[in-house]
Amino acid sequence: MKIVVAIKQVPSRDAQLKIASSGKWIEEEDLSYEINEPDAYALEAGLQLQEKNGGEVVALCLGPARAGQTIREALAKGAARGIHIEEDDPGAFDALGTARVLAAALAGEKPDLILTGLQSDDLGYGQTGVILAELLGLPHATIIMQVEKQDGGIRVKRELEDGWFQHVEMPLPALLTIQSGFSKLRYATLMGIKKAKSKEIRRMTAAGLGPPGAPSIILDRVYLPERTKHTELFGGSPKEAAQKLVEKLKFEARVL
Amino acid sequence: MSILAVLQHSGQAWHRMSWETLAAAQQIAAQANTSVSAAVVAGGESAAGELAQKRLERVYSVEHELLSPYTPDGYSLALRQLIERVQPRLVLFPHTYQVRDFLPKLATSFGKVAVTDAIAHRVQDGAVIFVRQLFQGKVNVDVRFAGEAPNFASLQAGAYRADQVESGGAAAIEKFRPEIAAAQIRTKPLELFRESQRAVDLSAAEIIVSVGRGIQEASNIALVQQLADALGAELGASRPICDAGWLPMERQVGSSGQTVAPKMYLAIGISGAIQHLVGMKGSRTVVAINKDANAPIFEVADYGIVGDLFQVVPELIEAVKKAR
Numbered sequence: 001m002k003i004v005v006a007i008k009q010v011p012s013r014d015a016q017l018k019i020a021s022s023g024k025w026i027e028e029e030d031l032s033y034e035i036n037e038p039d040a041y042a043l044e045a046g047l048q049l050q051e052k053n054g055g056e057v058v059a060l061c062l063g064p065a066r067a068g069q070t071i072r073e074a075l076a077k078g079a080a081r082g083i084h085i086e087e088d089d090p091g092a093f094d095a096l097g098t099a100r101v102l103a104a105a106l107a108g109e110k111p112d113l114i115l116t117g118l119q120s121d122d123l124g125y126g127q128t129g130v131i132l133a134e135l136l137g138l139p140h141a142t143i144i145m146q147v148e149k150q151d152g153g154i155r156v157k158r159e160l161e162d163g164w165f166q167h168v169e170m171p172l173p174a175l176l177t178i179q180s181g182f183s184k185l186r187y188a189t190l191m192g193i194k195k196a197k198s199k200e201i202r203r204m205t206a207a208g209l210g211p212p213g214a215p216s217i218i219l220d221r222v223y224l225p226e227r228t229k230h231t232e233l234f235g236g237s238p239k240e241a242a243q244k245l246v247e248k249l250k251f252e253a254r255v256l
Numbered sequence: 257m258s259i260l261a262v263l264q265h266s267g268q269a270w271h272r273m274s275w276e277t278l279a280a281a282q283q284i285a286a287q288a289n290t291s292v293s294a295a296v297v298a299g300g301e302s303a304a305g306e307l308a309q310k311r312l313e314r315v316y317s318v319e320h321e322l323l324s325p326y327t328p329d330g331y332s333l334a335l336r337q338l339i340e341r342v343q344p345r346l347v348l349f350p351h352t353y354q355v356r357d358f359l360p361k362l363a364t365s366f367g368k369v370a371v372t373d374a375i376a377h378r379v380q381d382g383a384v385i386f387v388r389q390l391f392q393g394k395v396n397v398d399v400r401f402a403g404e405a406p407n408f409a410s411l412q413a414g415a416y417r418a419d420q421v422e423s424g425g426a427a428a429i430e431k432f433r434p435e436i437a438a439a440q441i442r443t444k445p446l447e448l449f450r451e452s453q454r455a456v457d458l459s460a461a462e463i464i465v466s467v468g469r470g471i472q473e474a475s476n477i478a479l480v481q482q483l484a485d486a487l488g489a490e491l492g493a494s495r496p497i498c499d500a501g502w503l504p505m506e507r508q509v510g511s512s513g514q515t516v517a518p519k520m521y522l523a524i525g526i527s528g529a530i531q532h533l534v535g536m537k538g539s540r541t542v543v544a545i546n547k548d549a550n551a552p553i554f555e556v557a558d559y560g561i562v563g564d565l566f567q568v569v570p571e572l573i574e575a576v577k578k579a580r
Contacts, residue, residue, distance in 0.1 A: 017394050026395060094369045095360070118356075122391055125372055127360035130328075134364040139442035140328065142357045160448065161353050161514065163456060163506035169444040216368045216407075220385065220398040231544070231557045241561045242571035245543065246579050248559055253541045255463070255520040256487075256579055 001055035001149065001172075004109060005046040005079070006102055006116040006129070007039040009063050009070040013121065023221050025091055035070045038117025042178040044185050045147055046115050047078045053149050056080035058109065062101055062206065064088050075196035076188035082199070087206040091219075095123075097212030099131035104209035106136070111173060113154070118143050118177040126177075133175035140175040141168050145182055259285050259292040260316075260344035262335060263307070264352055265299030267324055270306075272459060273350035275418035277411050280377070281348050282311060282422050287379040290345070293427075295338060297331060298323040304429045311422040315429045316342065322436045328358040329441045334434040336365050339406055341432065346384060351410035363408045370408035371399050375415045384409075392511070393530040413459075414517030414538015456506045458490055463520045466492035466509055466536070470525020470546060470565055474502040479569055480524050486576045492516070494532045510535035525565045528553030545569065 011017070011031045018027040035043075046057040059074035061067050062085040071082040085105050087093075093101065106114075114133070119126035133140035145165070146157035153171040159179050160166055188196075206212065232248070234241040250256040261281035263274035278294060285292040295316035296303050304317035318338055323330050335358075339347060349355045351373045363370040374386035375396075385400050386409055401407040458464060465484040471477055477497075484491045491507060498508040509516055510532040517538035524545050526532060529552070536542070537556045544557035545565050554560050561568050 011391070013392075015391075017391055019395070026391070096364060096367070096369045099364075124388075124390060124392065125369075126356055127363075127369065127372060130357070130360035131364045131369075134361045140361070141443060142328075143353060159353070161459070163450050163514075164448050165451065166448050167446040169446065170442060213367075214402065216401065216403045217371055218400050218402050220400050222390065222395055222397045225389075225393070225396045229556060229558060231554045231560045233554075233560045233562060235562075238561075238563055238567040239571045239574075241563065242568060242575045245559055245561060245572065246575040249520070249541070249543070250579050253520070253558065255541050256576070 001053045002111045003046040003113045004058045004111040005043045006060045008036040009033045009067040010036045010122040036120045038180050041182040042115040042117045045178050075199045076192040082201040084203050093212050094215040095125045095127040100212050101206045103135040114175040129177040138175045139170050142177040143179045144176045258344045259346045261294045261348045263296050265296050265303045276416040277350040279420040280416040308427045311425040312427040315427045316432050318432045325445045327441050331358045332362045337434040345405040347408050349410040372410045373412045375412050413515040458514045458516050461490035463487050463489035464492045464518045465489045465522045467524050468494040468526030469496050486573050494526050527551045
């Protein structure tokens, strides 16, 4: 089974963010970066399928030169090779533009399965995977917790709301977006890191893959959310505080 | 600039976020001086009839035997045809798991990108600008549409209030039967299932009492359960409590658990990491009890007590019992 895993490099989760002077994006200097967490689970899902069914995992990434580190980490964990679409300003693309570039980069690859995280921790559109499926004419399923190969295709477990799940059967080739917590994540071994150095990373540029098309949505202004709520705090002894709170809840908020 | 609100119905019941989306559509339409219609897919006659009582121009009842059960292929095909027929400027959806599954595909078929998970809007020079969150709620962004109609947006749970839907209409119901062939549905959905016996629907709860790391030990959760019982509330939890196995995953509130918007949400010993806040900040009234006055939970709390939960919660249980 040939599996492509689309991964993205995003600012670290605990990063302190500042708005860039342009007001269009965040200040990127001094930030540290890591793999988008749901994409790490998508990679794990791909590696487990590869171990079980054979084949190879290809890590696909659109991003500036620094994203090469995230691809190398995927290779160290067990991906066979990488494709790096270098683009200094991936923020210039909306989700459809990104998916068009990814689709163009996959020309000739003919994967059986494409995996990606259900959303990115930076833009959080939650769309790129599904759009890629539509552009490539593939069936898809989202928010996936399990994947099993079976005769004629795969059987996946979709997470629904409120604790519900659903199994879905689908033919291959297909695209899945993977939920965080799919499985425990592996660490790269020393041997894996060593091997990764000799693995192939094919580099191309977004511009070389053709025009992404004009964006259909535009990020006008990025800003820190205003703190709108004023919290009314109740002091005194625990008993007094509890009584005052309950009085407010009953007579002012009227929720009791 | 007419608006079409596409609402979600399971065949048995409305998804509660449907009404939030309808309220938003009515508000945007009023501000942009345009009309709003609504569509329901595979909801049956009673769902369409219920919708017709809301203040709407028209109700579209989209029915086809291949639309039950839900598949992204079926819904995209059906809604694409409906949108071509109705020609709305803006199509609004609740940001449910189902919408997340088909909306990007539908928008792509029109060469568009949807603005997903919007939390607010404003109308400026006749154009609608949506506010979204980036970096898991740390940053906001104003987003506008660059292209011609139709444009697409989905709305975050709790961003609009369901009780603000305007009724008093007598909208005409138009039945719409899309053309779908069985071969166009490529995925085969099987039965829905739950993994645990005690299924919990936190999103339907009017009051939720949630517990976080501050509870220290599994055995202490009984105290918070007593508070929930006194309030007639459901018990919720932050992720670390469920990861530790102290409460089942189905009680988890937050980005990886459930998104809730009850009348009242009490956060007990929860610091308020953004992953938790995104799941509950749409709650009408938020109460926080935490020993750290700087905990981010107080940024979204209406009322708070800074103190030791092991001292405060027993007093709270007593006070609630007296008040009810």
